Amino acid sequence: MLHHEQVVIHTGERSGLPVMVAIHSTALGPAAGGLRLWHYPDWRDGLADALRLSAAMTAKFAVAGLPGGGGKTVVVLPGRGELDPRRRRDVLRDVADVIASLGGRYATGPDVGTGPDDMALIGETTPYVFCRPARLGGSGDSSPHTARGSLAALRAVGRRLYGTASMKGLRLAVMGLGRVGAGLARLLAAEGAALTVTDIDPAGRGIADELGALWCPPDGILAADVDILVPAALGSVLTKQTVPELRCRAVVGPANNQLASPDVADLLHHRGIVWVPDHVVSAGGVINAVSTELHRVGADRAQARVLAIETTVDELLDTAHRHGRTPARAAEELALRRLRGASAPAGSPAPRGRTWEI
Numbered sequence: 001m002l003h004h005e006q007v008v009i010h011t012g013e014r015s016g017l018p019v020m021v022a023i024h025s026t027a028l029g030p031a032a033g034g035l036r037l038w039h040y041p042d043w044r045d046g047l048a049d050a051l052r053l054s055a056a057m058t059a060k061f062a063v064a065g066l067p068g069g070g071g072k073t074v075v076v077l078p079g080r081g082e083l084d085p086r087r088r089r090d091v092l093r094d095v096a097d098v099i100a101s102l103g104g105r106y107a108t109g110p111d112v113g114t115g116p117d118d119m120a121l122i123g124e125t126t127p128y129v130f131c132r133p134a135r136l137g138g139s140g141d142s143s144p145h146t147a148r149g150s151l152a153a154l155r156a157v158g159r160r161l162y163g164t165a166s167m168k169g170l171r172l173a174v175m176g177l178g179r180v181g182a183g184l185a186r187l188l189a190a191e192g193a194a195l196t197v198t199d200i201d202p203a204g205r206g207i208a209d210e211l212g213a214l215w216c217p218p219d220g221i222l223a224a225d226v227d228i229l230v231p232a233a234l235g236s237v238l239t240k241q242t243v244p245e246l247r248c249r250a251v252v253g254p255a256n257n258q259l260a261s262p263d264v265a266d267l268l269h270h271r272g273i274v275w276v277p278d279h280v281v282s283a284g285g286v287i288n289a290v291s292t293e294l295h296r297v298g299a300d301r302a303q304a305r306v307l308a309i310e311t312t313v314d315e316l317l318d319t320a321h322r323h324g325r326t327p328a329r330a331a332e333e334l335a336l337r338r339l340r341g342a343s344a345p346a347g348s349p350a351p352r353g354r355t356w357e358i
């Protein structure tokens with residue numbers, strides 16, 4: 001969509017691990033996006049992820065109509081296991097130093113492998129951090145809001161495909177039972193959805209039992225015979241190889257960057273499978289954080305903004321249908337219109353270098 005404005009790769013003084021911050025665009029406002037601590041085969045894979053995830057944040061803010069830009073931080077963890085608590089603190093302090101050095105052009109928040117307590121620790125060094133615990137003045141865990149926003153997106157798709165926004169009786173497969181996936185699965189189960197679930201962490205089986213959900217091995221979930229597949233783990237699960245295996249009518253979930261490449265959206269479309277872009281579905285977390293921490297609106301208004309994802313998805317599906325486009329293309333065009341609208345005067349470069357006022 002656009003080129004990245006800035007990419008910082010800094011070897012942490014304490015941890016010795018590469019901290020990578022990608023600022024994709026500040027055209028609509030200073031950048032924000034979560035901190036991902038994850039294992040990758042190579043640090044370059046982590047960099048590629050940071051580049052794609054930060055671009056997705058630009059689109060997420062633009063489609064949600066929020067005055068923020070796209071950024072993301074990735075730290076490539078060594079080996080396979082968990083970091084011991086001391087090393088983990090070192091990593092977080094290294095991340096905090098890099099964010100502080102950006103002077104407010106980018107603020108971080110939680111993502112895979114991090115949560116509000118980690119944001120509290122980063123907040124000891126820099127104010128450019130969202131979703132610290134409420135006792136420290138932050139908006140707390142983003143994942144319940146992301147889960148509620150994802151449910152709102154599912155309602156819009158349910159209405160379009162099955163004539164009802166209720167999840168009761170719909171068969172859904174949830175891939176990933178982490179903070180967002182488990183929360184969403186609980187909301188769906190409470191509404192009477194028939195769930196099939198999985199996680200690479202066998203502890204997920206306990207959640208399946210709690211919810212009366214069918215457990216499926218991780219490598220079988222994409223081909224589950226369901227109405228809607230809900231990716232809630234990591235990205236790049238929809239590929240030229242996996243799309244032919246799908247047996248669902250729609251794919252609607254919060255996992256960032258579900259497509260291995262943009263053209264996979266066309267493959268899904270040709271198979272008659274509705275795919276709602278993940279940056280639209282998963283916006284609830286940032287919508288709540290920005291509404292609460294920056295716009296200082298009350299919890300009810302912030303919640304209403306999260307639930308408005310249902311209308312956004314409705315409108316995208318309408319536009320896509322009317323113009324014979326995929327929802328992915330309709331969302332991209334909407335994001336580009338908003339990004340171009342932000343760059344003035346016509347023909348001049350987009351405004352850059354905005355900083356958060358915290």
Ligand SMILES: NC(=O)c1ccc[n+]([C@@H]2O[C@H](COP(=O)([O-])OP(=O)(O)OC[C@H]3O[C@@H](n4cnc5c(N)ncnc54)[C@H](O)[C@@H]3O)[C@@H](O)[C@H]2O)c1
Nearest residue numbers: 112113142143146176178179180199200233255256282285
């Ligand atoms: N936390 C948020 O508010 C938020 C907001 C927007 C988007 N997202 C996205 O949603 C997704 C989940 O985020 P989270 O905060 O729940 O992370 P998390 O780390 O709490 O959960 C991820 C879960 O996915 C599981 N997993 C990893 N690979 C898997 C696989 N191949 N098959 C099945 N399960 C697998 C992990 O074991 C873990 O339980 C991520 O893509 C994240 O970027 C999160």
Ligand SMILES: CC(C)[C@H](N)C(=O)O
Nearest residue numbers: 034109110111142285
């Ligand atoms: C909370 C937010 C920063 C989240 N990780 C996202 O991808 O939208």
